Amino acid sequence: MRNALPALFAFALFAAVPWLSEYWGGSYLTSLAMRAMILAIGAVSLDLLIGHGGMVSFGHAAFLGIGSYVAGIALTEGTTDLTTILALTVGIAALFALVTGVISLRTTGVSFIMITLAFGQMVFFTLSALSDYGGDDGLTLWDRATAFEEDTVLYFSILGALVASWFLITRIVGSRFGRVLRAAKQNEARVETLGYGVFGMRLTAYVIAGVMAAIAGVLLANQAEFVSPATAAWQRSGDLIIVVVLGGMGTRSGAVLGALAFVALEEGLSSLTHDWRLIFGPLLILIVLYAKGGLASLWERRV
Amino acid sequence: MSAVLSISGLTKRFGALLVTDDVSLDLKAGECHAVIGPNGAGKTTLIHQLSGTLKPDAGAIHFDGQEVTALSAYARARRGLGLTFQITSIIPGFSVLENVALAAQAKDGSSYRFFGSVARERRLNERAMAALELLGIEDRAQRLAGDLSHGEKRALELAVAIASQPKVLLLDEPMAGMGRKESAALIATLQSLKADYPLLLVEHDMDAVFALADRVSVLVYGKIIATGTPEEIRSNAEARAAYLGEEA
Ligand SMILES: Nc1ncnc2c1ncn2[C@@H]1O[C@H](COP(=O)(O)OP(=O)(O)OP(=O)(O)O)[C@@H](O)[C@H]1O
Ligand SMILES: [Mg+2]
Numbered sequence: 001m002r003n004a005l006p007a008l009f010a011f012a013l014f015a016a017v018p019w020l021s022e023y024w025g026g027s028y029l030t031s032l033a034m035r036a037m038i039l040a041i042g043a044v045s046l047d048l049l050i051g052h053g054g055m056v057s058f059g060h061a062a063f064l065g066i067g068s069y070v071a072g073i074a075l076t077e078g079t080t081d082l083t084t085i086l087a088l089t090v091g092i093a094a095l096f097a098l099v100t101g102v103i104s105l106r107t108t109g110v111s112f113i114m115i116t117l118a119f120g121q122m123v124f125f126t127l128s129a130l131s132d133y134g135g136d137d138g139l140t141l142w143d144r145a146t147a148f149e150e151d152t153v154l155y156f157s158i159l160g161a162l163v164a165s166w167f168l169i170t171r172i173v174g175s176r177f178g179r180v181l182r183a184a185k186q187n188e189a190r191v192e193t194l195g196y197g198v199f200g201m202r203l204t205a206y207v208i209a210g211v212m213a214a215i216a217g218v219l220l221a222n223q224a225e226f227v228s229p230a231t232a233a234w235q236r237s238g239d240l241i242i243v244v245v246l247g248g249m250g251t252r253s254g255a256v257l258g259a260l261a262f263v264a265l266e267e268g269l270s271s272l273t274h275d276w277r278l279i280f281g282p283l284l285i286l287i288v289l290y291a292k293g294g295l296a297s298l299w300e301r302r303v
Numbered sequence: 304m305s306a307v308l309s310i311s312g313l314t315k316r317f318g319a320l321l322v323t324d325d326v327s328l329d330l331k332a333g334e335c336h337a338v339i340g341p342n343g344a345g346k347t348t349l350i351h352q353l354s355g356t357l358k359p360d361a362g363a364i365h366f367d368g369q370e371v372t373a374l375s376a377y378a379r380a381r382r383g384l385g386l387t388f389q390i391t392s393i394i395p396g397f398s399v400l401e402n403v404a405l406a407a408q409a410k411d412g413s414s415y416r417f418f419g420s421v422a423r424e425r426r427l428n429e430r431a432m433a434a435l436e437l438l439g440i441e442d443r444a445q446r447l448a449g450d451l452s453h454g455e456k457r458a459l460e461l462a463v464a465i466a467s468q469p470k471v472l473l474l475d476e477p478m479a480g481m482g483r484k485e486s487a488a489l490i491a492t493l494q495s496l497k498a499d500y501p502l503l504l505v506e507h508d509m510d511a512v513f514a515l516a517d518r519v520s521v522l523v524y525g526k527i528i529a530t531g532t533p534e535e536i537r538s539n540a541e542a543r544a545a546y547l548g549e550e551a
Contacts, residue, residue: 174421179421180414182397191394192380194377197377201415
C-alpha cells in the first residue's frame with residue numbers, strides 16, 4: 001500500500017488540475033496534464049514488459065501510433081462511435097503484438113531491443129506512407145469521438161483510463177501470471193525446468209501491454225485532434241523507456257511518477273532553452289546513478 | 304520393478320568431444336541410482352539431456368511410459384521430471400517462500416490467472432512451508448533467497464524441487480560445497496525422500512553415494528564403464544582405477 005501512495009497522489013493531482021486550471025494555466029495546463037496521463041499509460045504498460053518481464057522493448061511507441069491512427073482514420077472517415085474505434089484498436093493492436101511478439105520473443109537481450117526497434121520503425125514508415133491520411137505531415141482531425149465531445153468528459157476519461165491501466169497492471173504483477181513473469185526475468189532456465197512455458201507467458205504480457213498502449217494512442221488522437229507518424233517513431237519509444245527508468249523499473253508507482261516528471265522537465269527546460277535535451281540527458285544520468293531504483297525508490301521500501 | 308526413467312543409446316558431442324557415449328541406464332520406482340565419475344566425465348551434460356535443456360545427438364529417453372526425447376524442458380517438467388542443478392539456480396530477488404511457492408504453483412492448475420493476489424494463496428504457501436520444513440529452513444522463509452548462505456541455498460534448491468511434486472528427482476551434486484555437518488543432514492533428508500521419489504543422484508561425496516544408492520553407475524569420458532550395487536562397484540577394479548582410486 002505504501003508503495004502505491006505516490007501513484008495515488010499523482011492521480012489526485014491530475015483530478016485537481018481542471019479546477020486548478022481555472023486559476024492558473026488554463027487549457028495549457030489541462031492539455032499538459034492530459035499528455036502526461038497518456039504518456040503514463042504508455043509507460044505503465046511498458047513497465048510490465050521491462051520492469052517485471054525483463055523484455056526491453058524499443059518499439060512500444062508503435063502501439064501508440066497504431067491506436068492514434070485507427071482513431072484518426074476512423075474519425076476522418078466519419079466513424080465517431082468510441083466503442084467501434086476501441087474495438088478496432090484492440091483487434092488490430094492485439095494482432096500486431098501477436099505477430100511481432102512471436103518473432104521478437106525468440107530473441108533476448110540486445111537482439112530483442114533491435115528487433116522491436118525494427119518493428120517500431122516499420123510502423124513509423126507505414127504510417128508515413130499513408131498519403132491519403134497526411135503522410136509525413138500527419139493528419140488534422142475535425143472531429144473527436146462522439147463520447148469525447150465535452151472537454152471535461154475527455155479529461156476524466158483519460159484519467160479513468162490511467163487509473164484503470166495502473167490498477168490492472170498492479171493486479172497482474174501480483175497474480176500467478178505476474179509471479180511467473182517476474183521469476184523468468186531473473187532466471188528463465190529455472191522457471192522453464194519447473195514446467196512453465198515462458199514464451200507463451202511473455203507473449204501474453206506483450207499483447208496486454210501493446211493493447212493498453214494502443215488505447216492510450218486513441219486517447220492521444222482525441223486529445224491532440226491531430227495524428228502524426230512521429231508518435232510511432234523510435235525517439236518516442238526511447239522516451240517511454242526513459243520514463244520507466246526515470247520513475248523506477250518494476251516499482252508500483254514509478255511509471256506514473258516518471259511520466260509526471262518527464263513532462264514537467266520537458267516543459268520546464270524547453271521554456272528555458274531550445275536545446276533542453278542537453279540538460280535533460282545529464283540530469284537523467286544523475287538520477288539513474290544516484291537513485292538507482294528511479295524516483296520511486298526515494299519513497300518505496302525494499303520488499 | 305519397472306523403470307520410471309530409461310535412457311538408451313544416448314549420444315552427445317560438443318564438437319570433437321564425445322561427452323555422452325552411447326549411454327544406457329534406467330531408474331526404477333523406489334530406487335536411488337547414483338552416477339559417479341571424475342570431473343568432466345559428462346555427468347551434468349547427461350542430466351541436462353534428461354531435463355531437456357540440451358538436445359542429444361542420438362538415443363532415446365523414456366519417462367513414465369512415454370518417449371520424451373523431443374519434448375521441451377518445460378513439457379518434461381510438467382510430466383513430473385524434477386531436478387536440482389549443480390550450480391545453484393534460484394530466483395535471487397524472491398523471498399525463500401516465494402521461490403518454493405512458485406514451484407508449488409507449477410503443479411496447481413493454470414498460471415494464466417491475472418487477478419487475485421498470489422502471495423495470499425494459502426494452499427501454495429502451505430505447501431511451500433511444508434517443503435521448507437522438510438529441509439529445515441522454514442525460519443528463513445521471509446528472507447531474500449539471494450541473501451542465503453551457500454548451504455541454505457542448496458537446501459532451498461531441493462525444497463523447490465520437492466514442492467513441484469515431481470515423479471522423479473534428478474539431483475546434480477546436491478552436496479557440492481557443503482560442510483560435513485550440512486552434508487550429513489542432507490543425506491538424512493534424502494534418505495527420507497527416497498521413499499517417495501526415485502532419485503537419480505550425481506554426486507562426488509562417496510559417503511552420500513554409499514549411504515543412499517541402491518545402484519551405482521560409473522561414468523568415465525562419457526561412457527558407462529560399470530553398473531552395480533555399491534559393494535560391487537567398490538570391488539570393481541576398473542571402477543576403482545578410474546575413479547575411486549583417485550579419492551583414496
Ligand atoms: N556447452 C559446452 N560446450 C562445450 N563443451 C562442454 C560444454 N559443456 C560441457 N562441456 C565439456 O564437456 C565435458 C563434460 O562436462 P560436464 O559438465 O558434463 O562434466 P561433469 O561430469 O558434470 O563434471 P563435474 O564433476 O566437474 O561437474 C567437459 O569436458 C566440459 O568441458
Ligand atoms: Mg557436473
